[in-house]
Amino acid sequence: MASQLVSISSTLLYAAFILYLIAMLPLAASIKSKSDKLVKIAITMVITGFVLQLTYFILRWIAQGHAPVSNMYEFITMFAIMIIGGYLITYFYFRTKLFGLFALPVSMLLMAYGSMFSREVEPLIPALQSNWLAIHVITVTLAYGILSMSAVAGLIYLLKAVPADEKSWRARFLEAIMAGIVTVLVFIATTVLMQNVIGYQDDFLYQDKQGQNQIAEYHLPSLINFEGAVPVEHMGENNYEEANHFHSGIELPPLIDSQKLNTVLWSFLLGLMVYGIIRLILRKRIIAVLKPWSNRADLNLMDEIGYRSVIIGFPIFALGGIFFASIWAQIAWSRFWGWDPKETWAFITFMFYTIFLHLRLNRGYEGEKSAWLAIIGFLLILFNLIAINLLVAGLHSYA
Amino acid sequence: MELKEIKCESCGHINPPGTQLCQSCGKMIDSDYDQNKIKDLMRYDGSAVRSKTRSKSIFDRIWIFFTSVKVGVSIILAITVAAAIGTIFPQEYYIPIGVDPGEHYQENYGTLGYLYYSMGFHNLYSSWWFLVLNGLLALSIIAASIDRGIPLFKSLSRQHVKKHGSFFRRQRLFLNTERPADTSSLIDAFSRKRYKVRQDGDSYLLEKGRLSRYGPYINHMGLILLLFGSMLRFFPGMYVDEILYLKEGETEEIPTTQGQYYVKNERFVIDTYDKEDGEVFQQALSEGSDLVSNFQTDIVFYKNNSTDIAGSSPDLEEIDEYSIRVNHPFSFGSYELYQSSYDNSQLKAMTFRVEDSSGNTIGDNFTINLDNPESQFAVSEDISVNMRAYSPDFLEVADNGTLVSATPVPTNPAFVFEVINGQESELSLLQIMNSTDITANNEYNIRFVGAEEHVASVLTVKKDYTIPFIATGFVIFLIGLSVGSYINHRRIWIRADGDLMFAAHTNKNYFGMKREINEVLESNGFEAVNDKLDEEDNDKNKE
Numbered sequence: 001m002a003s004q005l006v007s008i009s010s011t012l013l014y015a016a017f018i019l020y021l022i023a024m025l026p027l028a029a030s031i032k033s034k035s036d037k038l039v040k041i042a043i044t045m046v047i048t049g050f051v052l053q054l055t056y057f058i059l060r061w062i063a064q065g066h067a068p069v070s071n072m073y074e075f076i077t078m079f080a081i082m083i084i085g086g087y088l089i090t091y092f093y094f095r096t097k098l099f100g101l102f103a104l105p106v107s108m109l110l111m112a113y114g115s116m117f118s119r120e121v122e123p124l125i126p127a128l129q130s131n132w133l134a135i136h137v138i139t140v141t142l143a144y145g146i147l148s149m150s151a152v153a154g155l156i157y158l159l160k161a162v163p164a165d166e167k168s169w170r171a172r173f174l175e176a177i178m179a180g181i182v183t184v185l186v187f188i189a190t191t192v193l194m195q196n197v198i199g200y201q202d203d204f205l206y207q208d209k210q211g212q213n214q215i216a217e218y219h220l221p222s223l224i225n226f227e228g229a230v231p232v233e234h235m236g237e238n239n240y241e242e243a244n245h246f247h248s249g250i251e252l253p254p255l256i257d258s259q260k261l262n263t264v265l266w267s268f269l270l271g272l273m274v275y276g277i278i279r280l281i282l283r284k285r286i287i288a289v290l291k292p293w294s295n296r297a298d299l300n301l302m303d304e305i306g307y308r309s310v311i312i313g314f315p316i317f318a319l320g321g322i323f324f325a326s327i328w329a330q331i332a333w334s335r336f337w338g339w340d341p342k343e344t345w346a347f348i349t350f351m352f353y354t355i356f357l358h359l360r361l362n363r364g365y366e367g368e369k370s371a372w373l374a375i376i377g378f379l380l381i382l383f384n385l386i387a388i389n390l391l392v393a394g395l396h397s398y399a
Numbered sequence: 400m401e402l403k404e405i406k407c408e409s410c411g412h413i414n415p416p417g418t419q420l421c422q423s424c425g426k427m428i429d430s431d432y433d434q435n436k437i438k439d440l441m442r443y444d445g446s447a448v449r450s451k452t453r454s455k456s457i458f459d460r461i462w463i464f465f466t467s468v469k470v471g472v473s474i475i476l477a478i479t480v481a482a483a484i485g486t487i488f489p490q491e492y493y494i495p496i497g498v499d500p501g502e503h504y505q506e507n508y509g510t511l512g513y514l515y516y517s518m519g520f521h522n523l524y525s526s527w528w529f530l531v532l533n534g535l536l537a538l539s540i541i542a543a544s545i546d547r548g549i550p551l552f553k554s555l556s557r558q559h560v561k562k563h564g565s566f567f568r569r570q571r572l573f574l575n576t577e578r579p580a581d582t583s584s585l586i587d588a589f590s591r592k593r594y595k596v597r598q599d600g601d602s603y604l605l606e607k608g609r610l611s612r613y614g615p616y617i618n619h620m621g622l623i624l625l626l627f628g629s630m631l632r633f634f635p636g637m638y639v640d641e642i643l644y645l646k647e648g649e650t651e652e653i654p655t656t657q658g659q660y661y662v663k664n665e666r667f668v669i670d671t672y673d674k675e676d677g678e679v680f681q682q683a684l685s686e687g688s689d690l691v692s693n694f695q696t697d698i699v700f701y702k703n704n705s706t707d708i709a710g711s712s713p714d715l716e717e718i719d720e721y722s723i724r725v726n727h728p729f730s731f732g733s734y735e736l737y738q739s740s741y742d743n744s745q746l747k748a749m750t751f752r753v754e755d756s757s758g759n760t761i762g763d764n765f766t767i768n769l770d771n772p773e774s775q776f777a778v779s780e781d782i783s784v785n786m787r788a789y790s791p792d793f794l795e796v797a798d799n800g801t802l803v804s805a806t807p808v809p810t811n812p813a814f815v816f817e818v819i820n821g822q823e824s825e826l827s828l829l830q831i832m833n834s835t836d837i838t839a840n841n842e843y844n845i846r847f848v849g850a851e852e853h854v855a856s857v858l859t860v861k862k863d864y865t866i867p868f869i870a871t872g873f874v875i876f877l878i879g880l881s882v883g884s885y886i887n888h889r890r891i892w893i894r895a896d897g898d899l900m901f902a903a904h905t906n907k908n909y910f911g912m913k914r915e916i917n918e919v920l921e922s923n924g925f926e927a928v929n930d931k932l933d934e935e936d937n938d939k940n941k942e
Contacts (some may be wrong), residue, residue, distance in 0.1 A: 064680075273576050341486040
């Protein structure tokens with residue numbers, strides 16, 4: 001029964017993703033259309049998708065008995081859902097059609113990225129068994145969802161404000177962001193292809209920092225491996241036999257997770273390759289392709305949305321990411337603040353947005369400067385959400 | 400140059416030196432302000448801000464330094480960057496206890512690690528310079544709040560209704576239109592939108608959400624309290640953070656309570672998830688290692704009734720029983736006991752058996768309690784074992800034949816056993832993995848059967864008097880932040896002598912205000928307000 005709920009909830013999530021994808025069409029068409037009909041269709045689809053996602057959330061919560069915010073898959077999915085929520089609020093307040101064309105892909109990209117992690121339902125470890133789990137994470141993701149709107153507004157602002165073929169740092173940075181998005185897409189596509197479609201798997205036996213034997217599952221050919229790694233074949237149970245897998249011979253000490261680094265390296269190599277091909281086909285920068293769309297944006301409105309979403313999201317982040325977090329840390333770990341890497345990066349995010357607000361209010365950082373800051377803020381959020389959990393060992397590494 | 404009070408040319412109001420907009424009629428007094436720095440003169444309502452007015456004495460200079468937003472933001476940035484660097488390698492309290500930190504960082508992270516260590520980043524958040532940065536931040540917050548907050552408060556609480564024409568024209572939202580026969584319906588419409596109305600002749604001031612302007616000052620006060628609270632930790636007695644190592648069955652004094660309270664570890668439990676915990680988890684649970692579902696110490700909490708008499712044995716009175724679990728600490732008074740970790744590395748007892756040369760077990764097994772070992776064990780009717788020597792942490796055999804122990808903790812026990820069979824006896828040295836005959840041609844071997852470990856629960860004893868300050872500080876901060884963020888201060892000035900002049904100002908969200916105003920204006924038959932920002936853009940586009 002409960003297992004069925006889980007599979008139904010996953011299906012709903014998938015359906016929502018497809019809906020958003022389709023909704024992009026009427027939304028794009030509505031930009032040039034005078035009537036409201038197309039945008040109404042698109043928004044109805046987005047609302048339906050949002051409701052499906054909320055149902056996913058509730059069903060999964062019922063099935064596993066705790067809020068589905070306890071591992072990377074659930075957390076990133078929640079973030080993606082909140083971005084849709086943030087978008088809907090922004091739409092109904094500011095009535096901007098164009099905004100969704102950029103907000104929806106951000107959310108879909110995150111959804112796809114989140115599904116790269118283990119989607120299994122897992123029981124909670126003792127430290128996570130608390131009502132604060134739901135309270136803390138839901139508030140934080142809500143804040144993230146709203147703060148992301150400022151980055152979307154910032155992106156649209158910059159796409160319009162920065163001349164696409166300009167030989168300047170700002171144009172190159174903006175284009176670099178596009179290349180980054182291509183890389184993420186390529187990463188998702190390769191992972192799905194190699195892991196789920198082809199089923200490529202090379203196992204390597206290595207010794208971790210504590211000298212324990214571990215098995216690393218490589219779903220991409222090994223360019224970088226652990227020091228002294230031995231290629232092995234899984235023979236069932238706990239038995240492994242030595243085998244012959246492709247291996248470049250480059251080895252790194254166990255301090256660095258070579259398996260993840262290998263994936264990152266492949267993503268960069270393939271991402272840059274794909275980006276290069278795109279450039280060859282287009283014969284211009286990606287930002288130049290997006291330009292006609294962003295040119296319809298009202299810069300003042302984008303600036304306003306960028307500022308408003310920070311001003312609304314920041315107090316929620318302070319509440320959920322600092323205050324609720326501290327209360328729970330005091331209960332679970334006996335100290336409300338311990339400079340754990342995740343806590344520190346929440347603090348850094350908090351401080352960054354205080355800088356944003358002070359510069360904006362007191363030093364006139366409006367328009368383009370504000371847009372850049374909003375994008376940096378979003379990158380900080382992503383860094384704290386993904387890199388800190390995966391790269392740095394701390395109390396929050398739950399994936 | 401002597402700082403003089405300024406008399407407004409237009410209305411004659413006497414303004415303090417440094418005022419930029421006349422505090423009565425709003426006419427610009429000092430058009431010489433730095434437009435790059437002060438984008439919106441209305442931010443402090445054009446009042447005289449000390450740091451922008453006086454710059455003569457040393458105190459003025461210091462004041463300007465700390466009130467400067469540039470300096471404040473730089474301090475915040477410095478703290479932020481330092482905090483980020485502090486996460487590159489683990490902090491000192493995360494590295495193994497007892498190792499030399501210098502060597503540890505060098506060994507694990509190479510030259511960069513050593514550099515990190517020698518520059519103090521390994522203990523960043525309690526380093527003196529991190530604390531100095533926080534102190535500077537506190538000074539900056541206090542100075543900036545006084546510098547801007549007080550003039551703003553004065554100017555907002557003494558607003559005059561009548562404004563100069565130039566004041567109207569300078570506002571972002573402005574409308575100059577033909578005066579209607581009756582302005583009162585317009586005013587009423589705004590007052591239905593919860594604007595407070597003040598009138599002076601033909602002039603009106605409509606205002607709501609003034610509290611919003613004080614939000615930043617409220618949140619900064621909260622931060623000061625928070626920073627003050629976190630400094631309190633360095634005073635003795637404000638903060639206790641101790642470890643209580645408690646073996647199962649043991650009763651120990653709770654540290655720092657002067658022998659007043661004791662706690663007994665009745666039982667330590669580790670539960671793991673099993674298949675019955677729900678079929679949904681089946682897949683997760685079928686993969687390899689057990690997943691822990693619960694760490695729990697069942698404790699008995701005692702009060703000692705004989706603390707007055709020095710040296711007397713404690714007279715314990717049971718007060719409470721509790722199961723301490725992760726997320727469920729036990730509290731008494733201002734103290735809290737937390738489940739921190741556990742230790743089962745210490746051996747409690749070892750069991751052996753006697754075997755003859757052909758490998759048959761003789762008689763019963765015997766068990767040695769390592770905390771308090773006995774020396775005689777009767778294995779069967781004729782055979783007994785005598786423990787001649789014991790070393791809890793075996794190092795070597797001394798010249799005189801005794802066993803030398805490295806530490807008193809039983810981590811690597813070794814024994815010399817004498818097996819006595821009637822008149823005959825033979826000796827053997829037994830280590831956990833290894834046994835050596837001492838006498839030649841032994842008939843009997845003693846074999847290791849099994850060991851039992853002590854289970855000790857590690858509890859954290861915590862008392863923190865700084866929490867109320869820090870929590871209150873943060874709550875005030877959050878309230879201030881919400882007031883500043885979610886309330887908008889909106890003001891509308893209307894002057895109905897001659898034409899109808901209409902101007903509006905808000906501290907943020909012009910989009911929302913414009914919508915509100917235009918709705919009222921249009922339903923009263925007026926045209927929509929002009930937005931200077933849009934006009935500027937149109938001008939730009941024309942170029």
